[in-house]
Amino acid sequence: MDQLQIFSPATVANVSCGYDAMAFALESLGDEMTFRKNDLGKTRIVKIEGADLPFESNKNVAAAVAKRMLQDAGANFGVDIEIVKKYKPGSGLGSSAASGAGAAFAINQLLNNRYTKLEQLKYAMFGEEVACGSQIADNVAAALYGGFVLIRSYEPLDIVSIPTPSQLFVTVIHPQIEIKTEDARNILPKEIPMKTAISQWANVGGLIAGLHSSDYDLIGRSLTDHVVEPYRKKFIPHFDALKRAALDHGALGAGISGSGPSVFALVKGAEMAEKIAAAFNEVYKDSAIDYRIYTSGIAKTGITLSNE
Numbered sequence: 659m660d661q662l663q664i665f666s667p668a669t670v671a672n673v674s675c676g677y678d679a680m681a682f683a684l685e686s687l688g689d690e691m692t693f694r695k696n697d698l699g700k701t702r703i704v705k706i707e708g709a710d711l712p713f714e715s716n717k718n719v720a721a722a723v724a725k726r727m728l729q730d731a732g733a734n735f736g737v738d739i740e741i742v743k744k745y746k747p748g749s750g751l752g753s754s755a756a757s758g759a760g761a762a763f764a765i766n767q768l769l770n771n772r773y774t775k776l777e778q779l780k781y782a783m784f785g786e787e788v789a790c791g792s793q794i795a796d797n798v799a800a801a802l803y804g805g806f807v808l809i810r811s812y813e814p815l816d817i818v819s820i821p822t823p824s825q826l827f828v829t830v831i832h833p834q835i836e837i838k839t840e841d842a843r844n845i846l847p848k849e850i851p852m853k854t855a856i857s858q859w860a861n862v863g864g865l866i867a868g869l870h871s872s873d874y875d876l877i878g879r880s881l882t883d884h885v886v887e888p889y890r891k892k893f894i895p896h897f898d899a900l901k902r903a904a905l906d907h908g909a910l911g912a913g914i915s916g917s918g919p920s921v922f923a924l925v926k927g928a929e930m931a932e933k934i935a936a937a938f939n940e941v942y943k944d945s946a947i948d949y950r951i952y953t954s955g956i957a958k959t960g961i962t963l964s965n966e
């Protein structure tokens with residue numbers, strides 16, 4: 659194989675209660691990427707559409723991941739990369755993760771499946787370090803594995819795929835302001851009280867149990883975040899109003915997507931996803947801030963080849 663085109667999904671990390679430990683992938687939002695072997699032995703970003711991103715191979719996540727994988731494999735070829743961004747970076751929708759995981763997946767294919775999935779994940783996590791200074795696994799694992807994932811352990815890395823109830827859908831509003839994940843991590847406390855930790859891990863347990871048993875009410879009750887949301891929500895215009903609107907109109911629960919500014923709501927049924935989209939729109943329609951609203955199913959698989 660000399661070239662391939664992929665779709666790399668947007669992802670919602672944390673899922674309210676699971677900071678750095680849970681995420682899921684969206685079915686109908688994500689980036690398109692093309693990877694083409696070259697004889698120059700160089701990794702080059704040759705096209706970026708839809709966002710203002712660095713082209714340098716040590717700054718662009720896709721190039722940094724690709725370069726490292728090719729070097730480690732002792733490959734005798736380089737790669738030209740094209741990225742078509744469908745949503746802005748600094749989104750809280752795993753924009754950097756879509757690029758990093760996409761590169762890990764594609765370079766592995768060009769190297770005839772040299773790397774295991776866990777090895778691809780580790781390269782994609784290196785991409786997250788390039789983007790935000792931390793090797794976070796949540797977004798990149800959801801992009802590579804699809805569905806809901808739990809990062810049960812970082813050392814050693816242990817990823818658990820969690821089943822997705824068939825009627826689960828998501829509505830996301832993405833205010834067009836940029837919040838850098840790095841900044842949003844730096845404002846969080848380094849330690850939390852025992853009482854807070856207890857309610858947080860109880861909710862993670864509830865969310866996992868609800869996803870396993872398709873208990874939509876339990877999923878909703880578990881979408882509570884005592885650790886991160888109180889610190890980050892002040893950077894998201896109208897956050898409380900969005901959450902209130904989602905709950906009043908029938909969403910199971912709502913919270914900050916990743917590090918924000920996007921806000922997600924999990925819902926039962928495609929119709930409800932549209933209803934929540936309308937409710938989000940009501941909150942933002944007179945705001946001075948531009949915004950996008952998406953409804954989507956949960957991606958059952960992760961990154962896909964575009965010609966599949």
Ligand SMILES: Nc1ncnc2c1ncn2[C@@H]1O[C@H](COP(=O)(O)OP(=O)(O)O)[C@@H](O)[C@H]1O
Pocket residue numbers: 711712717718719720741746747748749750751752753754755757758788789790837838839840916917
């Ligand atoms: N290929 C890429 N895609 C997205 N962001 C990238 C890429 N390469 C480098 N970056 C940088 O990563 C940062 C965005 O990542 P991050 O703050 O985690 O936002 P997001 O929540 O959208 O992933 C920006 O500083 C951006 O310039």
Ligand SMILES: N[C@@H](CCOP(=O)(O)O)C(=O)O
Pocket residue numbers: 669671672677678679749750751752753794796797839842843915916917918
């Ligand atoms: N767990 C991370 C997830 C960051 O997601 P992003 O989509 O904002 O990059 C965090 O909450 O910091």
